Every structure is written in C-alpha cells, then in structure tokens.
Amino acid sequence: MKAVQYREIGKGPEVVEIPTPEPGPGQIRLRVTAAGLCHSDWFVMDLPAEAYTYGLPLTLGHEGAGVVDKLGEGVTGVSVGESYAIYGPWGCGLCHACAQGQENYCTRAAELGIQPPGLGAPGAMAEYVIVDDKRHLVPLGDLDPVEVVSLTDAGLTPYHAIMAAQDHLRAGSTAVVLGVGGLGHVGVQIIRAISGATVIAVDTSDEKLALAKEVGAHHTVISGPEAAAQIRELTGGRGADAVFDFAGVQPTIDIAREVVAVNGNIHIVGIGGGLLPTGFFSTPFGASVRAPYWGSRSELMEVLDLARVEAVNVHVERYPIEEAPEAYARLHHGDVRGRAVVIP
CATH class of the missing domain: 3.90.180.10 (Medium-chain alcohol dehydrogenases, catalytic domain)
Structure with a gap:
C-alpha cells in the first residue's frame, strides 16, 4: 500500500x-x-x-x-x-x-x-x-x-480548551483568538456556537483574518506591536476574559499576557515554544494560565x-x-x- x-x-x-x-x-x-x-x-x-x-x-x-x-x-x-x-x-x-x-x-x-x-x-x-x-x-x-x-484534532483541541473556559464566555464577555489558521478558524466557530462572547481574531496574515471574519469573528487585528493596544481599545480597556493562543510563539504569548483581563483565562494551545511567566507583577490578579492537550x-x-x-x-x-x-x-x-x- x-x-x-x-x-x-x-x-x-x-x-x-x-x-x-x-x-x-x-x-x-x-x-x-x-x-x-x-x-x-x-x-x-x-x-x-x-x-x-x-x-x-x-x-x-x-x-x-x-x-x-x-x-x-x-x-x-x-x-x-x-x-x-x-x-x-x-x-x-x-x-x-x-x-x-x-x-x-x-x-x-x-x-x-x-x-x-x-x-x-x-x-x-x-x-x-x-x-x-x-x-x-x-x-x-x-x-x-x-x-x-x-x-479529530483541529476541532477537538480547540473545543477542549474552549469548554474549559466556558464559565468565562458568558454574554458580554470577550474572547481573543491568537492565530486563525487550521485550529484557530475552527476555534472561532466553536466560541460562536457555544457562547455569547465577542470574538477578536489576531493573525499576521490578512488572508487568514479574512477567513476568521467569514467564519464569525466580530473583530480582526493584525498581530504586531500595536495589537495589544488595539485589543484593549476594543474591550474598553478591560481586556479579554479568555485568550486562546493557537500559535504559542513568544510574540503571541506576550500579547496574551498583555490583554488578559483580571480573573481571566489564558489557554496556550499552540506548540510554538514560547513561555509565559505568571504570578504577581506578571499577569493580572486572578488570571490563570493553562496548556491543554487534545x-x-x-x-x-x-x-x-x-x-x-x-x-x-x-x-x-x-x-x-x-x-x-x-x-x-x-x-x-x-x-x-x-x-x-x-x-x-
């Protein structure tokens, strides 16, 4: 064969x-x-x-x-x-x-x-x-x-992460999806299907952001030095209740740390090798960080x-x-x- x-x-x-x-x-x-x-x-x-x-x-x-x-x-x-x-x-x-x-x-x-x-x-x-x-x-x-x-992976993996954050995805909440390629564009759809959260999609690619819009993202942001400030502006300065990083590279992890809200969730799904220091003076009070698998x-x-x-x-x-x-x-x-x- x-x-x-x-x-x-x-x-x-x-x-x-x-x-x-x-x-x-x-x-x-x-x-x-x-x-x-x-x-x-x-x-x-x-x-x-x-x-x-x-x-x-x-x-x-x-x-x-x-x-x-x-x-x-x-x-x-x-x-x-x-x-x-x-x-x-x-x-x-x-x-x-x-x-x-x-x-x-x-x-x-x-x-x-x-x-x-x-x-x-x-x-x-x-x-x-x-x-x-x-x-x-x-x-x-x-x-x-x-x-x-x-x-079986690109759906199951985001679903597992998103379901673990479901308590943070109430109506009026905000979810940030970092990386809207294979897993991320499915993640956007799952968040829309199971919650009332506003979805902000972030990527370096205009084409992938266009796909994110097609599948239900409310807002799109180009990943880069200004991304965190733009996300903060979109959330009225409060930050995101849940952040799902489907890239896991250091630049996206840094954005996740900068935009997560007090008592929010960060889920590092991608295996890009980035690391996130957490604790007092690094992440907001009450914020949790998780590395879910499949x-x-x-x-x-x-x-x-x-x-x-x-x-x-x-x-x-x-x-x-x-x-x-x-x-x-x-x-x-x-x-x-x-x-x-x-x-x-």
Whole structure:
C-alpha cells in the first residue's frame, strides 16, 4: 500500500510502498478515506536527532477517518463497512483519566510505550491503518470524512480548551483568538456556537483574518506591536476574559499576557515554544494560565455533533496521497487556508 512516511532525520515526508498491515487480536483495520495534515507533524519532523523519540520510519497522520475493512480476532460491536473517525490520543484505558474518556491525560501511556497514530504508532496517511481498540473509533454516520477528519484534532483541541473556559464566555464577555489558521478558524466557530462572547481574531496574515471574519469573528487585528493596544481599545480597556493562543510563539504569548483581563483565562494551545511567566507583577490578579492537550473521546463526539448541525465547518484543501509532500510544504510555508486533507 502507499503511505506517507518520515524516514530520515532532517528530511521531509516521502510517499512510499509498504506492506498492508494485518489486524491482530482486538484490532481493527480501516481503509482510510481521509487523513489530515497538522503543524504538529512538522514539529516532530523538525526535531533534532537527540530529541526525536517517535521511531523511524514513521507513517504520518494523527487525524484519520476510514471504513472498517477487516476485524482482528475477538472484536465485536464493530462491523465491516462502517465509517469512523479515529480518536487519536490513545491511553492505557485503565487509569482514572482513561475511565473518564480523557485518554489525552492518561498517566501511564508513556511508561507503557503507548503512542498516538502518526505520533509514534503508524498513522492514517496511508491506504490502510490499524486502530488498536474499538474505543478509539467514533462513528461518522453520514458525515463526509474529508470535510470532518480535521475535527479529530483541529476541532477537538480547540473545543477542549474552549469548554474549559466556558464559565468565562458568558454574554458580554470577550474572547481573543491568537492565530486563525487550521485550529484557530475552527476555534472561532466553536466560541460562536457555544457562547455569547465577542470574538477578536489576531493573525499576521490578512488572508487568514479574512477567513476568521467569514467564519464569525466580530473583530480582526493584525498581530504586531500595536495589537495589544488595539485589543484593549476594543474591550474598553478591560481586556479579554479568555485568550486562546493557537500559535504559542513568544510574540503571541506576550500579547496574551498583555490583554488578559483580571480573573481571566489564558489557554496556550499552540506548540510554538514560547513561555509565559505568571504570578504577581506578571499577569493580572486572578488570571490563570493553562496548556491543554487534545481532548476527550466524548468531546470528539460533541465536536462531530456541531458539524452535523453545521455549526462548525472546516475550510479544506484536498490532495491525493501522491501530492502529500507538496501539501506538507505548503503547510510549512503558511500557504494552506484552513486545513489540508490527503485522500488516499
């Protein structure tokens, strides 16, 4: 089968031919219908050799959807031909977090060597993918997998962060979204769908700010030295009740610290490497800072339900698997509007 793999440190992804995998006991094989590209993939591929821990070759794709193609021994409750999204943050299934469906916060995954598909385990950017357990499948029903596959990360991750800040998103509140690319443009829609907050979108790109306006942002601000002052002006000097940083680079984190309101929330979602000092004389009184990771299985179900009622839509660029390296290059250079999806 064809697969998109990272095979050598310092080099980009390649399309290769590898054997089609067979499901073992308890496993499910999906014929992949869609696989999303993510900046996290480039984060992994940009790591130096001494920091890289994901194994080589690595089949990419932690955003995946497919149709059940073959069942391993002992699998029940799942039928060949059914369409599913893959819940990506796999855990042990037994700890307290996993018992609540929060495998994204599994306390034992690292010690047991459990890794997400595309981030250690073979991912979905291939013609077939193995899912380790049926609990990691979420039914798609009639949803178009190409249109919604990105929601398994680009929807779930912002949803998890936004739901944690829901108490701050009452009517009359203000939410700032820093970075309105793949995750951020979905985040804008989620805030609009579940709250009465005014949304201020911030980015360096006029095109991405235009997309933010299209999907529901009330105001847009160009990221730069004047951004914090403009946001303060838009909020009447009070600042933002909740700030969601989907870039995580130092300039956006600095903006977040400058614009968060007293008793507000900052959620650093992006993995850009920036750091935020917090405490007296650094952040306002009562302000909290959080670094959320992915989301729970039940939250993925809720995100897909938002898609079913068309409250959330992902702007998708489609690519055949042969053009995946080109799609990754466009993503790396910031040329993707919304999310890129490979269709094997």
